[in-house]
Amino acid sequence: MKIQIKKNAKEMYIADNTDFEGNYFGNDQWEQVMEKIAGKVVEVDTEQLFKHEFNTKPIEGVAEEGIRVMEEYVEKVIDDIRKGKAHCEFCNETSDSDKVCTNCGRIDYLEPFVDEYEYEE
Ligand SMILES: [Zn+2]
Known part of the structure; x- marks a missing residue:
């Protein structure tokens, strides 16, 4: 990246x-x-x-x-590797999914790194 x-x-x-x-x-x-x-x-x-x-x-x-x-x-x-990933405000880790935290399993604390509308290039 x-x-x-x-x-x-x-x-x-x-x-x-x-x-x-x-x-x-x-x-x-x-x-x-x-x-x-x-x-x-x-x-x-x-x-x-x-x-x-x-x-x-x-x-x-x-x-x-x-x-x-x-x-x-x-x-x-x-080569933005942040697409589809999120910062979890609960465990303060990087989650490999922007739907459910891949570290702590919570779903309500995720802040996607890249907003969806920015995906188009
Ligand atoms: Zn988490």
């Missing part, structure tokens, strides 16, 4: 971290990270899955430990 970062990730980061008076409170290091990964395809660490964000695997020359990327910065998701 991979994500392609938006081409304007750095500009987005700067805009997100500038208040309405024009004061910049962002972090130079993050700004550089965003500049380096902008437009690139990076590998997702699928150990932990989220609905609105992604953990990446280490990115050579950018981040030795991988970084957290919010979905706003993602142009597209490639």
Whole structure:
């Protein structure tokens, strides 16, 4: 599973971290990270899955430990393995089914990672 970062990730980061008076409170290091990964395809660490964000695997020359990327910065998701899976709010685990939790068996606590209307490509 991979994500392609938006081409304007750095500009987005700067805009997100500038208040309405024009004061910049962002972090130079993050700004550089965003500049380096902008437009690139990076590998997702699928150990932990989220609905609105992604953990990446280490990115050579950018981040030795991988970084957290919010979905706003993602142009597209490639080979999304989250389809049909859900986060269970009861046991706090990833369920391999979005109908019944494959860990605790409950049905009322599942939050699908990908909403059904997003399935079409
Ligand atoms: Zn569960």
